[in-house]
Amino acid sequence: xxxxxxxxxxxxxxxxxxxxxxxxxxxxxxxxxxxxxxxxxxxxxxxxxxxxxxxxxxxxxxxxxxxxxxxxxxxxxxxxxxxxxxxxxxxxxxxxxxxxxxxxxxxxxxxxxxxxxxxxxxxxxxxxxxxxxxxxxxxxxxxxxxxxxxxxxxxxxxxxxxxxxxxxxxxxxxxxxxxxxxxxxxxxxxxxxxxxxxxxxxxxxxxxxxxxxxxxxxxxxxxxxxxxxxxxxxxxxxxxxxxxxxxxxxxxxxxxxxxxxxxxxxxxxxxxxxxxxxxxxxxxxxxxxxxxxxxxxxxxxxxxxxxxxxxxxxxxxxxxxxxxxxxxxxxx
Amino acid sequence: xxxxxxxxxxxxxxxxxxxxxxxxxxxxxxxxxxxxxxxxxxxxxxxxxxxxxxxxxxxxxxxxxxxxxxxxxxxxxxxxxxxxxxxxxxxxxxxxxxxxxxxxxxxxxxxxxxxxxxxxxxxxxxxxxxxxxxxxxxxxxxxxxxxxxxxxxxxxxxxxxxxxxxxxxxxxxxxxxxxxxxxxxxxxxxxxxxxxxxxxxxxxxxxxxxxxxxxxxxxxxxxxxxxxxxxxxxxxxxxxxxxxxxxxxxxxxxxxxxxxxxxxxxxxxxxxxxxxxxxxxxxxxxxxxxxxxxxxxxxxxxxxxxxxxxxxxxxxxxxxxxxxxxxxxx
Numbered sequence: 001x002x003x004x005x006x007x008x009x010x011x012x013x014x015x016x017x018x019x020x021x022x023x024x025x026x027x028x029x030x031x032x033x034x035x036x037x038x039x040x041x042x043x044x045x046x047x048x049x050x051x052x053x054x055x056x057x058x059x060x061x062x063x064x065x066x067x068x069x070x071x072x073x074x075x076x077x078x079x080x081x082x083x084x085x086x087x088x089x090x091x092x093x094x095x096x097x098x099x100x101x102x103x104x105x106x107x108x109x110x111x112x113x114x115x116x117x118x119x120x121x122x123x124x125x126x127x128x129x130x131x132x133x134x135x136x137x138x139x140x141x142x143x144x145x146x147x148x149x150x151x152x153x154x155x156x157x158x159x160x161x162x163x164x165x166x167x168x169x170x171x172x173x174x175x176x177x178x179x180x181x182x183x184x185x186x187x188x189x190x191x192x193x194x195x196x197x198x199x200x201x202x203x204x205x206x207x208x209x210x211x212x213x214x215x216x217x218x219x220x221x222x223x224x225x226x227x228x229x230x231x232x233x234x235x236x237x238x239x240x241x242x243x244x245x246x247x248x249x250x251x252x253x254x255x256x257x258x259x260x261x262x263x264x265x266x267x268x269x270x271x272x273x274x275x276x277x278x279x280x281x282x283x284x285x286x287x288x289x290x291x292x293x294x295x296x297x298x299x300x301x302x303x304x305x306x307x308x309x310x311x312x313x314x315x316x317x318x319x320x321x322x323x324x325x326x327x328x329x330x331x332x
Numbered sequence: 333x334x335x336x337x338x339x340x341x342x343x344x345x346x347x348x349x350x351x352x353x354x355x356x357x358x359x360x361x362x363x364x365x366x367x368x369x370x371x372x373x374x375x376x377x378x379x380x381x382x383x384x385x386x387x388x389x390x391x392x393x394x395x396x397x398x399x400x401x402x403x404x405x406x407x408x409x410x411x412x413x414x415x416x417x418x419x420x421x422x423x424x425x426x427x428x429x430x431x432x433x434x435x436x437x438x439x440x441x442x443x444x445x446x447x448x449x450x451x452x453x454x455x456x457x458x459x460x461x462x463x464x465x466x467x468x469x470x471x472x473x474x475x476x477x478x479x480x481x482x483x484x485x486x487x488x489x490x491x492x493x494x495x496x497x498x499x500x501x502x503x504x505x506x507x508x509x510x511x512x513x514x515x516x517x518x519x520x521x522x523x524x525x526x527x528x529x530x531x532x533x534x535x536x537x538x539x540x541x542x543x544x545x546x547x548x549x550x551x552x553x554x555x556x557x558x559x560x561x562x563x564x565x566x567x568x569x570x571x572x573x574x575x576x577x578x579x580x581x582x583x584x585x586x587x588x589x590x591x592x593x594x595x596x597x598x599x600x601x602x603x604x605x606x607x608x609x610x611x612x613x614x615x616x617x618x619x620x621x622x623x624x625x626x627x628x629x630x631x632x633x634x635x636x637x638x639x640x641x642x643x644x645x646x647x648x649x650x651x652x653x654x655x656x657x658x659x660x661x662x
Contacts, residue, residue: 023475023501028542029511033367037374131495132381132479134374152381152479152497158490259485259516262537280496282513282541295374309541310496310513311484 030139030149030282038148041136044297045146047118049138049290051087052078052096052110061138061290062110063302064088065324069114070331072324073289074304075101076269078108086112090144099331102323104225105315106269106304109327120291120299122317128157128277129300135279137303138290151281153300157316160307162224162272164248164255168215170195177211188251189244195232202238203231219245224272247272263309270305276313277301283312357527363476377477377526381497384528385479389493390462392522393429394483395419395439395453403482403521404429404453405530406463411437411455414466414552415520416535417444417570420451423562424639426658429455430487431462443559446573447566448506449535450547451520452559464522467529470550474503477526478510480544482518482534494518501542506551508532511542535570574637579659581633581642583609585626592616592647593623607657614647638662 026033035042050062050071062073071086078084081098093112101108129135131153139149169188172179179201184191201209204218205228222228224247231240249255249271260266265285279292283306291299292314301314315323362368362376391406395415402419406412413429420427420441429439437455444451455461472478477499484494498512510523514537523532523546532546558565564573582602585593592614598605615623619642623629636642638661645654 021474021503023499027367027475027499028501029498030542031367037368037370040371130382132378132385132497134378152378152495154494154496155491257485262515264541278491278494280494280513295371295378308484308515310515311494 029151035148035150038136038150038295041293041295041297042146042148044118044120044293045136045138045148045291047089048120048299049146051138051141051146052289053085053087054083057286058141059084059286061287061303062086063289063291063299063320064117064119065109066119066328067115067117069093069112069117070099070324070328071096071110071112072302072320072327073108073110074267075103075106075108076267077285077288078110081108081110084110086110088112088114088117100327102327105273105319105323107302107315107323107327109324109331111331120293121297122321123294123298123300124318124321126300127316127318129153129294131155133300134295135281135300136293136295137281137283138287149281149283149287151279151312153277154280154311155278157275157277160271160273160276160313162247162249163270164252166219166222166224166226166245167248167251168195168219168230168243169246169251170201172201172212174212179209179212179215185251187246189227189246190230193230193241193243195230195241195243196234198234200233201230202233203229205229206231224250259308263306265306266308267305270307270313273304273313273315275316275319276304277316278307279312279314280310281312282306282310288312357529359471360477360526363473363526366475377497380477380526381479381495384524384526385495387462388464388479388481388522388524388528389432389495391464392481392483392493393431394487394517395520396428396430396487397421397425398427401483401486401517402519403517403534405481405522405533406455406461407466407530408463409460411439411457411459411461412463413439413453413455414522414530414533414549415451415453416533416547417446417449417451417568418535419520420444420453421571422574422639423564424641424658426456427453429453430483432489432493434489437461443555443561443563443565444571445551445555445559445565445568446571447568448547448551449568449570450533450551450555450559451571452552464524465529466549466553467525467531468549468553470548470553472500472503472508472525472531472548474500476500478512478523478531479526480510480512480514480518480521480523480534480546482514482521484515485517498544503548506548507535508546508548510544510546512544513537513541514544574639576637577634578662579633579636579638579640580662581657581659583615585615585629587626588614591622591624593626593629603657603660607655609644609646609655609657610648615644616647616652617643617645619643620645633659 169185171183404415502509582599584597
């Protein structure tokens with residue numbers, strides 16, 4: 001053995017010594033060995049969590065709500081539901097029907113032709129699971145095997161207001177305290193209502209619009225989703241238009257923060273939910289829509305957004321129940 | 333002097349009962365299993381977290397720096413805080429801390445270890461504050477179950493403190509790594525063992541969400557006295573050493589025959605203006621030293637760094653008063 005190879009062995013030994021201070025991947029919180037302790041919950045995921053694919057690509061998960069094939073998922077991830085297939089249990093169902101959507105919660109109801117499915121068992125008596133409660137959701141998956149991903153309830157249940165607050169979605173210039181529209185944002189409520197360039201903004205729900213600050217003050221009184229009556233002057237004539245106030249981030253896109261840059265694949269829509277519970281499972285944007293279970297396999301809610309690299313939001317079980325009932329009754 | 337031993341014992345027992353977490357809590361068996369094997373093991377972890385969490389949450393603060401925020405944790409009833417050096421950024425900085433219930437208090441940074449990202453601070457208002465115990469025995473091992481708290485992204489009363497679960501996945505002398513995920517704003521926040529004892533302070537994150545670095549509490553304990561004395565220890569990436577001569581006051585002065593210096597200019601938004609110095613005030617002394625010439629005053633100031641405090645004795649409207657202010661950065 002020459003000097004060089006001795007040095008190599010020493011280096012190797014040093015490497016091994018420091019490796020002994022490192023926990024093998026399998027034993028880490030979401031490692032395979034730890035996951036086996038959750039096997040009974042995994043069985044529930046296998047039957048009651050749906051995998052939604054477009055082509056071969058997983059785009060979302062779903063939550064089985066009825067034995068005859070109603071499935072809830074995240075609306076903004078599936079779009080118009082074209083070219084989808086859904087796996088429940090080990091069986092694939094091509095071309096699910098998009099029955100209806102709930103824009104407030106960003107939830108879509110899908111239907112597959114199935115019988116005897118096992119719907120999730122919603123836990124309705126526990127409005128807010130305490131922080132530290134184990135939660136289990138669908139993680140990596142193959143056609144025949146769901147894998148658990150585990151975490152805990154991480155924060156208070158709460159409303160997540162729309163990021164940025166309500167906007168009309170128009171740009172304007174101020175001429176003698178009068179606001180003249182110069183541009184209408186494509187995705188705004190103003191565009192839908194037919195506001196056009198050169199319209200003069202006069203009244204908002206009957207209140208006089210006085211300058212830029214005056215308008216901001218008036219709008220500040222409303223919430224995203226409210227409808228206002230906007231009185232405008234166009235070519236010398238007064239007109240009243242019904243305008244929906246949309247969220248600033250929905251109209252103009254979201255401002256990317258330093259935390260966002262650390263967050264990776266967070267959901268396109270992650271604000272504007274009436275109530276969520278929060279946990280620390282690191283979900284991808286494409287692993288949203290499945291059930292969140294406790295150690296008993298009972299359903300605490302449905303994942304609705306990966307908010308940041310370590311915050312995931314879920315719709316609480318009782319809210320999920322009323323959303324499902326509303327959407328399913330619309331279907332019948 | 334002799335104390336009746338029973339009384340002393342009684343007083344000690346009282347103290348133990350008052351402490352927020354059980355000082356003698358045993359090491360949970362679950363930490364010595366390679367992995368939790370069944371439902372019961374998982375419930376044991378859950379119970380430890382939910383039981384010790386209320387006290388841990390109460391003592392965890394958001395450190396509001398104005399243009400950003402981090403986290404910290406109170407470790408004594410009179411308001412000693414442990415946090416990260418890259419959160420306080422330096423010695424003697426003033427900021428506000430916010431408890432989870434929304435209660436605010438003024439605080440000031442003390443010493444820091446720039447090499448390992450450890451820092452100390454204290455609440456400067458009188459009061460009795462909720463606090464947690466430190467794991468002084470350094471008893472955490474590789475693989476132990478832990479949880480992290482932090483005011484991610486800034487204070488949010490509706491949300492409260494974020495809590496995340498994980499294990500210690502790497503242990504080195506001056507760093508421990510866990511798979512509790514962290515994000516901006518968590519920096520400086522506490523890492524707890526299952527008994528709710530403080531074992532580390534969040535320092536930095538890796539590219540992957542499972543790579544999260546903490547300063548172990550032994551690093552704090554090792555440098556406790558230096559940090560108490562507000563020393564800046566070590567050369568490292570986590571805080572900038574204050575530079576002498578870069579301290580900024582923001583006044584122009586003229587010599588005065590009777591002694592002292594007469595202020596003829598006060599810079600806009602300067603520390604002097606913020607402290608209320610006005611043109612026409614006479615500065616008689618700085619830190620107790622009588623001022624005779626402009627040059628002598630400038631030499632005294634050159635010994636000061638940004639954030640250093642100076643005491644100025646003023647003659648204003650025929651009366652003397654002393655004003656203490658903090659220098660800005662030139």
